[in-house]
Amino acid sequence: MFRTIAIRIVLGLLTLFAVSVLIFVSTEILPGDVASAVLGQGATPETLAVFRAELGLDRPAYTRYFEWFFKAIQGDFGVAMTNKRVIIETLEPRFLNTMFLAGYAALIAVPLSVGLGIVAAINEGKAVDKVANVLSLMTISVPEFFIAYILILFLAVQYDIFPSLSTVFADMSFTERLYVAALPAATLTMLVMAHMLRMTRTSVLSIMSQPYIEMAFLKGLSRSHVILRHALPNAAAPIISVVALNLAYLIVGVVVIEVVFVYPGVGQYMVDGVSKRDLPVVQACGLIFAGAFVGLNTIADVLAILVNPRLRNPR
Amino acid sequence: MTEFDNLKTMFESGKLSRRDFMSGLAAIGAGAALTPSLLSSSAMAATPKVGGTLRIGMEGGSATDSLDPRTYADSVMIAASLACMNGLVEFDNAGNPTGELLESWEAKPGAIDWTFNVRKGVKFSNGKTLTADDILYSIAIHRGETKSPAKGILAQIKEIKKVNENQIAVTLESGNADFPSILGDYHLVVVPDGFTDWQKPIGTGGYTLESFEPGVRLVFKRRGDYWKPGRANFDMVEIRNIQDAAARTAALQSGQVDAVNRLDARTVDLLMKDSKLNVVRTKGTGNRFCFVSRVTEKPFDNNDLRLALKYGIDREQIIKSVYNGFATPGNDHTLDALNPFYNTEMPQRKYDPDKAAFHFKKSGLGNTKIELQTSEGAWATAVDCATIFQQSLKKAKINLDVKKVAADGYWDNVWLKVPFCAVYWGRRPTADQVMSQVYGGNSDWNDSNWRKPSFDAIVKEARAELDQNRRKEMYWACQEMIADDGGMICFAITDYLDGFSKKVMGTEPHARYDMNDNRIAEKGWFA
Numbered sequence: 038m039f040r041t042i043a044i045r046i047v048l049g050l051l052t053l054f055a056v057s058v059l060i061f062v063s064t065e066i067l068p069g070d071v072a073s074a075v076l077g078q079g080a081t082p083e084t085l086a087v088f089r090a091e092l093g094l095d096r097p098a099y100t101r102y103f104e105w106f107f108k109a110i111q112g113d114f115g116v117a118m119t120n121k122r123v124i125i126e127t128l129e130p131r132f133l134n135t136m137f138l139a140g141y142a143a144l145i146a147v148p149l150s151v152g153l154g155i156v157a158a159i160n161e162g163k164a165v166d167k168v169a170n171v172l173s174l175m176t177i178s179v180p181e182f183f184i185a186y187i188l189i190l191f192l193a194v195q196y197d198i199f200p201s202l203s204t205v206f207a208d209m210s211f212t213e214r215l216y217v218a219a220l221p222a223a224t225l226t227m228l229v230m231a232h233m234l235r236m237t238r239t240s241v242l243s244i245m246s247q248p249y250i251e252m253a254f255l256k257g258l259s260r261s262h263v264i265l266r267h268a269l270p271n272a273a274a275p276i277i278s279v280v281a282l283n284l285a286y287l288i289v290g291v292v293v294i295e296v297v298f299v300y301p302g303v304g305q306y307m308v309d310g311v312s313k314r315d316l317p318v319v320q321a322c323g324l325i326f327a328g329a330f331v332g333l334n335t336i337a338d339v340l341a342i343l344v345n346p347r348l349r350n351p352r
Numbered sequence: 353m354t355e356f357d358n359l360k361t362m363f364e365s366g367k368l369s370r371r372d373f374m375s376g377l378a379a380i381g382a383g384a385a386l387t388p389s390l391l392s393s394s395a396m397a398a399t400p401k402v403g404g405t406l407r408i409g410m411e412g413g414s415a416t417d418s419l420d421p422r423t424y425a426d427s428v429m430i431a432a433s434l435a436c437m438n439g440l441v442e443f444d445n446a447g448n449p450t451g452e453l454l455e456s457w458e459a460k461p462g463a464i465d466w467t468f469n470v471r472k473g474v475k476f477s478n479g480k481t482l483t484a485d486d487i488l489y490s491i492a493i494h495r496g497e498t499k500s501p502a503k504g505i506l507a508q509i510k511e512i513k514k515v516n517e518n519q520i521a522v523t524l525e526s527g528n529a530d531f532p533s534i535l536g537d538y539h540l541v542v543v544p545d546g547f548t549d550w551q552k553p554i555g556t557g558g559y560t561l562e563s564f565e566p567g568v569r570l571v572f573k574r575r576g577d578y579w580k581p582g583r584a585n586f587d588m589v590e591i592r593n594i595q596d597a598a599a600r601t602a603a604l605q606s607g608q609v610d611a612v613n614r615l616d617a618r619t620v621d622l623l624m625k626d627s628k629l630n631v632v633r634t635k636g637t638g639n640r641f642c643f644v645s646r647v648t649e650k651p652f653d654n655n656d657l658r659l660a661l662k663y664g665i666d667r668e669q670i671i672k673s674v675y676n677g678f679a680t681p682g683n684d685h686t687l688d689a690l691n692p693f694y695n696t697e698m699p700q701r702k703y704d705p706d707k708a709a710f711h712f713k714k715s716g717l718g719n720t721k722i723e724l725q726t727s728e729g730a731w732a733t734a735v736d737c738a739t740i741f742q743q744s745l746k747k748a749k750i751n752l753d754v755k756k757v758a759a760d761g762y763w764d765n766v767w768l769k770v771p772f773c774a775v776y777w778g779r780r781p782t783a784d785q786v787m788s789q790v791y792g793g794n795s796d797w798n799d800s801n802w803r804k805p806s807f808d809a810i811v812k813e814a815r816a817e818l819d820q821n822r823r824k825e826m827y828w829a830c831q832e833m834i835a836d837d838g839g840m841i842c843f844a845i846t847d848y849l850d851g852f853s854k855k856v857m858g859t860e861p862h863a864r865y866d867m868n869d870n871r872i873a874e875k876g877w878f879a
Contacts, residue, residue: 082796084503091499119423120416120418121420189599194602200608201602201608202594204569206568310416313414
């Protein structure tokens, strides 16, 4: 089993390396370069040349890649081209903000959706199952900004319960953060719930047709006992991977939510970096996102191996 | 009662807005010179109060912002720099240059040799007293080997030197009567001689910087010893980056911020009904939206085609459907109506399908393909405008192909390269800058490639002319030449729309920028 896990982790690292090459190459082929993007309409050929030389853009790409890669794995992403700030200093608080929001949303969404999924499975075909399904499908079927604006309209503008600006600052206490980030966390919860709820329900139900479940019923166990004790552990692997996928989404896919709620996360930083062609910033954000994505999926795979009774006890 | 007294009474009693008053003055031929004292006596009658925290929500910033003035490009950093630093020259609400750190100036005839007096007794936030050396340094960082966007406008300086601690002398390459306005450029803010630590700026402004998270917020604290009387009245000022117009609107409505810029024209009607809010509209000084053809390329080398296109665009329709009425029709040049040299007698060009058809027929182009390239990268609604243009040309039996191209790299790959494309121009402080940068024979940005020696000669002569009436005649002629012969269809100039909480005072429209020239932190106060 440990060999399987080790192989999975090595594969994860290799993926990350491949992604780093891809990130570097794709930022190289973006149309326009940082010099012309920063100088914009005001650029003349002369000022462009000065700026390019100043940024080192006149050196070959592979030299710049290896320099960047070896520094990046030590946590040094260099200095932003546009405002000369040390990237890691800007990125770190923003990354923590992103993790805070993702964690906040996940803490609500995961127990809620897995729980509801199990309840739905236990009550398959009954009213509670149908209501849970329809509601979660509705929230996933509308665009994220729509949910966000609806929440802002009712909970911030009409009834002044939560703030519409969810910007968190370094000097805020933990409870203040929970309060200001309530609306984006609620929006995200609605967005990711449907997927996890339905996956939990389906995987549990698919196990239910197995012979050993029938055996359990024949033993005289109650439906909820069968599901919790016998079906769920075996259904855990697909649930874990869909949870991991949604957690990854909470970290890397929330740019729109960040914009609407003015939340200072990594997404907005990356978008600003892209629009100004600030390559080191884009690369750093890309790598962080890739790391989060690959990391979560690796953890999910490892967990799936650990919880699966057949993989746990190889014969 | 004379016409002038009549106007004056109406203005002072509040029946006329400042803008209407100014245009009324222009109509009766009263000079701009007498207005500042009159305006100040009534508009500044209310005494500002000190205190409170002003929270501003603004678009126009990004996580890549820096306080280095050589990188300023958008509203947030302009507003931030003017909170903690001062410019060389300020503009009054009508757009005339007035003294700031350079308190007064004088030109010798020919407008080549200038002397500027440095304001005395002004202190930086680190306690240092302002001298001519600080001014020279703050100008010098934009000259020579630099990427500063102000480099171009300062290239006309042949020599700049200190006369004494409180005076500098400038010699220009050639005469420029607008030189003080040039020094009012927003990049030219003043820091102490030799200053380089842009993370912690030191300036002479009314506030000092407390904290700065690029793309998130800036916090400023009142200094308390500001040299401008009655200005910088807030204890604290917070500028927050809010890129999304709906988010800005919601924040203003729910009272999380006191002021926002760039309201969405499509929903501003609803905000105007809110009794807690005050929407300030500055007519026709925003971006100038144009479709520009390169007159050196076929088929746009044919002036009849250009005229056909100019008559064939339904400006009113575009303004109505795209800008919800919050824009002013353009007259095929990029000078705005608030500029003192705006040609008020040139008739506004209107949609006229018959004239368009007539000129198109005269051009003899028949079925030649005419392609307009447009993109959301030019400005957000450029594609909508192009579509209406296409429809309005159909009535004149002209077929326009509208090609939507990628937003990425639009300014690199499309603008200045393709024969016919969408472009917007921002305001330039002086008529000379408009004429020489947008239409000048030597300008790199002459996007219509319309280069006329006769035009350049007039512009050059007007530049050095100190007699304002003579200049006016010359600039009027320039505008006619551009509108009748140039390659640019300038169809709309947007209005600036700011939103304020009713308790924020000092929110007058300004001829230069929105948010009272992006100086609301300095000029405003709480009622």
